Amino acid sequence: MTVFHFFNCAILTFGPHAVYYSATPLSEYDTLGTSIKAALVYLGTALVKLVCLATFLNVSENDNFDPSQELLKALIGFIDVAGLYFALTQLTHRNISQNHKFQAIGLGWAFADSVLHRLAPLWVGARGLEFTWDFILQGIEANANLVFSISLAALGSLMWLRKNKPKTLIPIIYACAGIVATMPSITSYLRRSLGWHFPKVVGFELFTSLMMAIISWQLFSACQRPSSA
Amino acid sequence: MTLSLTRQVVEVSASKALLLSSFTLYSLSTQTLDRAPAVMASRKQGHREVLESMYSVIVLVFMLVACVELGDAASAVDVYRLIQYDISGVPLGSRFASLNHHASSMHFSPGVDLTRTVLVIPIRELDLGFVKVLLMVLSSDHYILWWILQYPVYFAFEDDNVNTIPADIKRNDASGQQATATAGGFKLVVSAAEPKKVASPVITNIQGWLSGSKTDGDTNQLPTIAIRGSSWEWCCGAVALLEIARLFSILYSNPRTRGRYNLLFGLTSGGPYNYNGTHKLWLGSFDQRLRETIDYAICLNSIGSWDNELYVHVSKPPENAYIRQIFEDISSVAEELGVKVGLKHKKINISNSRVAWEHEQFSRHRMTAATLSEPSVAPGLLERAGGLSDGRHFVNENSVARIVKLVAESLGRHIYGYQGKNIEIFDDGSSLAINPSYIGSWLDLLSQTPRVAPFLLKNDPFVMALKKELTDHTDEVIVQTEVLDGMFTFYDSTKAILNVYQVASVTFDLLLLLVLGSYLIVLFSFLVIVTRGLDLISLFRRPSSRKIKTA
Numbered sequence: 001m002t003v004f005h006f007f008n009c010a011i012l013t014f015g016p017h018a019v020y021y022s023a024t025p026l027s028e029y030d031t032l033g034t035s036i037k038a039a040l041v042y043l044g045t046a047l048v049k050l051v052c053l054a055t056f057l058n059v060s061e062n063d064n065f066d067p068s069q070e071l072l073k074a075l076i077g078f079i080d081v082a083g084l085y086f087a088l089t090q091l092t093h094r095n096i097s098q099n100h101k102f103q104a105i106g107l108g109w110a111f112a113d114s115v116l117h118r119l120a121p122l123w124v125g126a127r128g129l130e131f132t133w134d135f136i137l138q139g140i141e142a143n144a145n146l147v148f149s150i151s152l153a154a155l156g157s158l159m160w161l162r163k164n165k166p167k168t169l170i171p172i173i174y175a176c177a178g179i180v181a182t183m184p185s186i187t188s189y190l191r192r193s194l195g196w197h198f199p200k201v202v203g204f205e206l207f208t209s210l211m212m213a214i215i216s217w218q219l220f221s222a223c224q225r226p227s228s229a
Numbered sequence: 230m231t232l233s234l235t236r237q238v239v240e241v242s243a244s245k246a247l248l249l250s251s252f253t254l255y256s257l258s259t260q261t262l263d264r265a266p267a268v269m270a271s272r273k274q275g276h277r278e279v280l281e282s283m284y285s286v287i288v289l290v291f292m293l294v295a296c297v298e299l300g301d302a303a304s305a306v307d308v309y310r311l312i313q314y315d316i317s318g319v320p321l322g323s324r325f326a327s328l329n330h331h332a333s334s335m336h337f338s339p340g341v342d343l344t345r346t347v348l349v350i351p352i353r354e355l356d357l358g359f360v361k362v363l364l365m366v367l368s369s370d371h372y373i374l375w376w377i378l379q380y381p382v383y384f385a386f387e388d389d390n391v392n393t394i395p396a397d398i399k400r401n402d403a404s405g406q407q408a409t410a411t412a413g414g415f416k417l418v419v420s421a422a423e424p425k426k427v428a429s430p431v432i433t434n435i436q437g438w439l440s441g442s443k444t445d446g447d448t449n450q451l452p453t454i455a456i457r458g459s460s461w462e463w464c465c466g467a468v469a470l471l472e473i474a475r476l477f478s479i480l481y482s483n484p485r486t487r488g489r490y491n492l493l494f495g496l497t498s499g500g501p502y503n504y505n506g507t508h509k510l511w512l513g514s515f516d517q518r519l520r521e522t523i524d525y526a527i528c529l530n531s532i533g534s535w536d537n538e539l540y541v542h543v544s545k546p547p548e549n550a551y552i553r554q555i556f557e558d559i560s561s562v563a564e565e566l567g568v569k570v571g572l573k574h575k576k577i578n579i580s581n582s583r584v585a586w587e588h589e590q591f592s593r594h595r596m597t598a599a600t601l602s603e604p605s606v607a608p609g610l611l612e613r614a615g616g617l618s619d620g621r622h623f624v625n626e627n628s629v630a631r632i633v634k635l636v637a638e639s640l641g642r643h644i645y646g647y648q649g650k651n652i653e654i655f656d657d658g659s660s661l662a663i664n665p666s667y668i669g670s671w672l673d674l675l676s677q678t679p680r681v682a683p684f685l686l687k688n689d690p691f692v693m694a695l696k697k698e699l700t701d702h703t704d705e706v707i708v709q710t711e712v713l714d715g716m717f718t719f720y721d722s723t724k725a726i727l728n729v730y731q732v733a734s735v736t737f738d739l740l741l742l743l744v745l746g747s748y749l750i751v752l753f754s755f756l757v758i759v760t761r762g763l764d765l766i767s768l769f770r771r772p773s774s775r776k777i778k779t780a
Contacts, residue, residue, distance in 0.1 A: 004738045008745060015749050023756035129416060131733040136741070 005135070006126040012139030013118055016146055017111045024103065029096055031104035038087045038108030045083030046116060052076045074185040081181050084109065084156050098161055106153030110146040118142055137202045144202070147209035151216040152180045158216075158223055165223050173219055180212055308383040308419065308727045315718040325381045326421035326725070331414055331732075383419065383727065416730045424720040431710045435696050437494040437703030439477060441644075442487035453491040453519070454640060455526035455596075457587060459498065465629050466529040467496055468671040471698055472633045473640075476661055478702035480641075488644035490524070494703060496695060497587075512594050514709060523596050525555055527636060528587040530602035538569045539635075542600040544577050544592045551597045558639040559601070565653075566635060573605060601636065626669045633663050 021027055021035070056072055087105050096104070118138055126135045155177040158165065165173070179186075187205060190196045196204070310326060441451045456473060458466030474494050481487045515523075541559060543552050556572050563570040577589050591598030634655060641647070641654040655661045674694070692708070700706045 004735075004742075005733070008738060008741045011742075011745050011749070015745070016752060019749050019753045020756060023753045024760040129418070129730040129732055131731055 002127050002129060005131070006122060009122055009126050009135040009139050012136065013114055013122065013142040014111070016143050017107060017114070020107055020146070026100055026104055026107070029100055031096055031100055034091075034096065034101065034104040035108030035111070037091050038105040039112035041083050041087040041091070042109050042112035043116070045079055046112075048083075049076055049079050052079065070185055070189065073188075074182050077184055078181060081152075081156070081177075084153060085160060088153065088156050089160050098157055101161075102153040102157035103150060106150035107146070109153065110142075110149035113145060113149065114142045134198065137198050141202050141205060144205040144209040147213050148180055148183060148205075151209070151212045152177065154216045154220050155180065158220060162223055169219060169222060176212065176215055176219070183208070304729050306385050306727045306729065307724065308385045309724055310381065310383055310421075310424075324424075326419070326424050328381050328383070328417060328419040328421075328727075331416050381419070383725070385727065414732065414734075416732045418728045418730065419725045420728075421725045427719045427721050431712055432498045433692055434498060434709045435496040435692070435699055436707050436709070437474060437699040438705040438707075439474070439481055439492040439494070439703045441481070441489050441491045442484060451489055451491050451522065452524040453493050453522045454524055454644070455493040455495060455591075455598075456529070456636070456640075457495040457497060457526060458529045459496070459587075465632075465672070467695070468668055468675065469529050469629055469633050469636070470494055470496060471671060471695075471702070472629075472663060472668055473637050474699060474702040475667070476633075476637050476655060476663070477640075479661060488641075490644045491522070492640075492703075493523070494699065496699070512590060512596075515594075520594060520596060525551055526588065526591045526596055526598040527555075527640075528591075528598060528600040529632070529636070530587065530600050537567065538571065539563070539601060539603060539632075540571050540573050540605050542573045542575060542586050542588065542602065543598075544575060544586070544589050545597065547572055547574055549597075552599070554643075555597075555599055558643050559635065562635055562638040562642070566631060568631065568635065571605070601632070626665055626672055629668050629672070630663045630665050633668070637663075 021032075026035075053073075053076060056076075057069060084105070087109070088102065122135055122138070125132075155173055158173050159177060183205075187201055190204065191198075191201050456470055458468075458470035474492075477492055481492075541556055543555075545552050547553065547556070556570075560570045575585060577592060586600045586602075588598035588600045637655050638653065645654070647654070655663060657663070696706055696708055
């Protein structure tokens with residue numbers, strides 16, 4: 001029963017990544033290499049973040065929201081953005097269109113994030129006898145995270161790879177990118193300061209991820225129109 | 230909530246360990262650079278340094294492993310197993326220890342299959358007749374001991390944490406769902422090793438000696454009165470004994486009030502096991518002169534809760550002068566206290582090895598002895614052996630206090646020669662008053678400690694506490710231990726931890742799989758339509774165009 005439950009939660013957590021890869025044209029253009037490179041960049045970014053966290057942060061035992069600590073964590077979170085910038089711009093990819101590049105990088109990024117943060121608790125916890133809803137919620141959170149990563153990658157590619165953007169849209173792009181990048185801080189604020197329970201936080205994440213996805217899709221297509229026109 | 234905190238802790242501790250290992254490596258590298266000239270030494274150094282760097286990596290691995298939550302039960306409860314023992318080779322008690330079944334309460338629907346379930350029953354709801362049919366658990370302690378049960382039986386103390394479990398189980402059963410592998414519910418797991426025989430169960434006796442005063446020129450030994458209480462099986466005798474010891478130590482501490490009797494206090498064990506502690510160990514250790522000087526012995530038994538009637542049990546005939554004197558002492562004080570005391574005489578049956586009262590052990594060694602107790606008949610073997618019925622609420626500290634007053638007054642009048650006179654030595658309100666809070670606190674301690682004799686080791690803190698208390702009140706304390714052999718063999722694994730898990734049913738997992746499968750299929754089709762939507766429509770159009778071509 002319990003290995004069954006682990007299998008279920010694993011499907012929920014990692015299935016959408018595989019589905020995304022196979023359903024969209026990414027599989028046709030064989031962008032697996034890009035995704036893998038993005039995953040490796042994420043690993044490096046995560047290590048750098050760990051070192052920074054260890055150096056600058058002191059872990060408090062209670063669950064309270066400490067503004068200075070959270071600010072520090074948000075700043076360290078921007079290392080994520082730097083990593084994404086590196087993956088988008090500095091790495092050499094095969095000749096794939098921009099459209100697919102950001103999707104592949106976002107996918108690889110999200111997959112590495114899920115594996116790193118969610119596989120170990122799943123393996124140890126979901127195989128036990130006790131049943132909790134936590135792992136299912138974690139899987140839903142992984143889905144929301146996938147959408148977030150792809151949106152961030154889209155906004156990032158808009159910011160750094162596309163040179164001719166409509167002037168009016170630029171602040172919106174940067175604002176959305178800022179929101180998505182600080183998503184972890186926002187969720188921890190909700191969880192600790194406002195005392196939201198895990199299901200509520202996951203619901204909020206899902207909702208905002210869908211919103212962000214729609215907004216970034218609109219922005220992307222809006223920015224694409226001048227070049228096509 | 231815990232997951233995210235765990236994640237944070239993992240991250241920070243992992244990063245700290247990473248820092249540590251990186252610093253170690255860095256320092257190691259600088260060290261090797263410095264020691265370049267000495268090749269041989271550096272090679273050994275290098276080995277050591279490689280080992281040290283390995284240690285930090287191993288530490289990192291352990292920390293990561295430890296940070297991930299390993300315990301996952303809804304609650305873990307301390308439980309105590311029903312005792313398992315053999316009498317002369319006949320196996321009795323509960324024979325098994327480990328447990329891994331679904332839980333059920335007494336309110337299950339009839340016709341349900343109860344094999345491989347665990348019944349969780351609060352003691353209050355036990356019904357002897359019904360349970361006899363099921364052969365599971367019985368209502369009063371001493372009956373259980375005579376059954377051989379092929380099932381593990383565990384007892385747990387009630388507290389808020391534990392009480393929610395039967396309530397939840399009842400709710401589950403009331404909804405008609407039977408807790409098996411297919412439906413959800415609770416699963417109880419006790420992982421205990423196979424019970425093994427306790428190799429040499431020891432029993433411990435503590436004895437305290439309070440010397441009387443000898444006037445100069447008195448060559449004879451002073452007579453001795455022995456008082457005996459059992460600390461292991463009946464809680465009250467020991468507490469009464471401690472209080473009497475305390476009162477007499479106050480009296481004896483002053484040379485002017487020291488009586489002309491020695492007092493010997495004995496806390497013995499092995500009571501239900503045929504009073505083995507008293508017989509072999511304690512009395513056997515007395516040498517002949519001591520035995521001759523003992524005037525009489527009083528044993529305290531089952532004095533925890535009684536109304537107004539007590540019995541003095543003797544084995545010598547009541548016409549005996551000594552017995553008459555003891556009885557008169559006690560009954561004169563009892564009259565003043567408003568207590569009725571009766572005398573019961575039971576002859577010793579020498580051929581029967583079973584001993585009914587403790588004083589019989591004394592009588593076998595030719596010492597005058599009596600037992601003061603509440604029941605009028607002797608308890609059966611192992612009856613009232615403590616355990617469930619030994620609860621704190623069954624014992625009244627006022628009754629213990631009254632017994633103490635009774636015994637202490639009668640002893641005091643005997644020692645100081647005030648028999649028949651209307652003088653109260655241990656008057657309430659004086660410095661020699663009985664202290665109910667002292668009695669109460671010792672009763673609390675004794676009722677909370679599991680005290681089955683074979684499982685108490687020599688250095689048990691409980692034994693040490695009793696020894697220290699007696700040392701405070703008496704001049705000399707001796708602790709004796711002996712291996713309990715003979716009729717009884719005990720098995721270990723008495724205490725275990727019960728893990729209660731809330732499990733989901735298989736149908737839930739299957740349902741979840743179905744939901745997830747459909748979600749993924751929907752996601753796949755959505756993405757295909759969104760990203761390659763035009764291709765799909767053209768896919769549908771192509772066959773029709775082909776048809777037109779062929780036609």
